[in-house]
Amino acid sequence: MSNRFIKTRFFQRLLEIIVPISSWFLITLPLWLSPFHPAMVAYFIIAFDLYFFSKCLSTAYSSVVSYNEILFHSQIRYYKKLKNLKNFNVLKHFIIIPNHKEPIYKLSETVKTLTDNDYPDKDSVYLVLAFEKRELESTQKNQTIVSQYQKYFKKIISCYHPLKKNEEPGKASNQTYAAKIVDDYVIKNNIDRKNTLITICDADSQLPKNYFSYLSFQYLKDKDRLFYFYWAPVLLYNNFWQLPFLVRIQATLSSLLRLAFLSQKENLIQVSTYSTNLWMLKQINFWDIDIIPEDWHVFFQAFFTFGEKVKTIPLFTIVNGDAVYSGGTMKTLANRYEQEKRWAWGVTDVGYVLKRFFQTPHINFWQKLKKIIFIIETHLFWPISFFILTISASIPPLINPSFKRTVLGLLLPKLSALILTLSSVMLILYIYLDIKLRQKVNMKTGIANLPLLIIQWYFLPVVSFFFSSLPALDAHTRILLGKKLKYKVTEKV
Numbered sequence: 001m002s003n004r005f006i007k008t009r010f011f012q013r014l015l016e017i018i019v020p021i022s023s024w025f026l027i028t029l030p031l032w033l034s035p036f037h038p039a040m041v042a043y044f045i046i047a048f049d050l051y052f053f054s055k056c057l058s059t060a061y062s063s064v065v066s067y068n069e070i071l072f073h074s075q076i077r078y079y080k081k082l083k084n085l086k087n088f089n090v091l092k093h094f095i096i097i098p099n100h101k102e103p104i105y106k107l108s109e110t111v112k113t114l115t116d117n118d119y120p121d122k123d124s125v126y127l128v129l130a131f132e133k134r135e136l137e138s139t140q141k142n143q144t145i146v147s148q149y150q151k152y153f154k155k156i157i158s159c160y161h162p163l164k165k166n167e168e169p170g171k172a173s174n175q176t177y178a179a180k181i182v183d184d185y186v187i188k189n190n191i192d193r194k195n196t197l198i199t200i201c202d203a204d205s206q207l208p209k210n211y212f213s214y215l216s217f218q219y220l221k222d223k224d225r226l227f228y229f230y231w232a233p234v235l236l237y238n239n240f241w242q243l244p245f246l247v248r249i250q251a252t253l254s255s256l257l258r259l260a261f262l263s264q265k266e267n268l269i270q271v272s273t274y275s276t277n278l279w280m281l282k283q284i285n286f287w288d289i290d291i292i293p294e295d296w297h298v299f300f301q302a303f304f305t306f307g308e309k310v311k312t313i314p315l316f317t318i319v320n321g322d323a324v325y326s327g328g329t330m331k332t333l334a335n336r337y338e339q340e341k342r343w344a345w346g347v348t349d350v351g352y353v354l355k356r357f358f359q360t361p362h363i364n365f366w367q368k369l370k371k372i373i374f375i376i377e378t379h380l381f382w383p384i385s386f387f388i389l390t391i392s393a394s395i396p397p398l399i400n401p402s403f404k405r406t407v408l409g410l411l412l413p414k415l416s417a418l419i420l421t422l423s424s425v426m427l428i429l430y431i432y433l434d435i436k437l438r439q440k441v442n443m444k445t446g447i448a449n450l451p452l453l454i455i456q457w458y459f460l461p462v463v464s465f466f467f468s469s470l471p472a473l474d475a476h477t478r479i480l481l482g483k484k485l486k487y488k489v490t491e492k493v
Contacts, residue, residue, distance in 0.1 A: 016351030020476035030395035038396040038403035049419040062260035073316040078213035099203040115152040119212040130178035133160040172294035176286040196278035204322035231270035232315035233258040236323040251323035293346035304356040308367040344472035347379040386469035
């Protein structure tokens with residue numbers, strides 16, 4: 001395939017709509033295929049149910065592995081192990097906090113947790129406050145943070161990102177602006193980019209006390225560290241008991257999925273809050289400024305530059321973050337929907353990955369193919385799962401009454417229900433892990449709250465529809481129709 005054709009707008013448009021078209025194709029498949037080939041529809045539904053069951057089993061297993069690893073690593077005193085390394089003090093840590101319209105108390109809480117770190121060399125830790133220039137209160141917030149916390153860092157660098165015409169508003173453009181300022185500072189002060197670690201910290205993320213010691217020790221012992229991202233799961237427990245129960249279920253499920261993801265090293269890609277080195281960021285020209293979801297995208301920027309050496313390394317510790325909360329229930333639900341839609345907009349990465357697949361013959365074919373399969377599977381499963389798992393099995397007998405009189409037609413709803421029932425058994429494990437994880441972040445469960453934590457899972461189908469499949473389908477449909485998504489800051493109060 002010629003590079004000239006690959007660069008055409010037609011080809012790029014074709015690549016970006018592959019998954020959205022596939023989503024609608026699979027969701028509607030029982031409706032248009034059942035009149036002609038109901039058995040094919042039935043076999044597809046059963047196959048998908050079994051696939052879902054296998055995903056539940058693997059997720060449960062990975063969750064347990066990750067939890068046990070976290071328990072094990074919590075006993076290790078990384079600051080002591082780090083001090084035993086002769087060269088640890090060559091590292092410099094720059095913590096970038098991108099924020100826009102973040103409440104000052106929330107930003108202050110995040111910075112406060114950073115001051116509590118056990119890193120042995122406090123003079124090697126820098127704070128970078130990445131504001132948006134268009135926010136009127138940014139200067140005042142900066143002054144408040146600097147006056148309170150200046151003494152805890154080697155330096156506080158304040159950035160005010162001016163949004164340009166070719167940029168999308170959001171984390172990517174903000175972080176790139178801030179990282180370039182850090183890069184200028186590093187060069188002026190003769191600091192080695194390869195020894196400069198950049199940590200992207202969301203304004204509501206509370207890093208654990210051992211984060212920088214753990215990160216530094218892991219970084220120094222990794223042979224190919226220049227090509228690695230480092231990630232600890234952000235569990236959404238910080239404001240757990242404030243949340244409307246529907247959002248609380250979603251926050252719990254997201255946290256457990258992130259926990260499971262941590263031990264799936266082959267497919268691990270960082271999200272939200274993570275670390276890497278300045279050298280690699282410089283090589284890939286930082287984050288692309290014309291995209292919205294930036295965390296997976298920057299991984300693929302690096303992967304299609306350096307190949308299979310690029311990996312995300314798990315840090316078995318817990319970052320405590322906020323779930324969406326806007327004060328009132330309805331407003332919180334609306335904002336949670338918008339947040340999920342913005343995350344699902346990451347399906348745009350599929351087009352980017354497919355395009356780069358054709359443009360990088362120097363990178364191992366099978367490694368590229370595995371990455372493509374993984375990202376397509378992730379974004380395709382997102383919108384279609386609810387529809388196929390809940391209503392699809394009832395459609396073939398309804399549309400084609402003659403199929404109902406066959407053995408397969410009679411068995412389909414029962415077999416589908418049985419597989420889903422077996423899958424739901426995993427909820428017992430999830431409830432247990434949820435309780436144990438919240439204990440780790442001092443968000444304990446009272447005896448009076450325990451029945452509610454169990455009963456709320458009966459609303460999982462409702463949550464899965466309104467805060468997972470539907471917003472994902474919304475994002476896919478917008479891409480299919482050529483519409484843009486306006487970046488909205490997730491409100492957290």
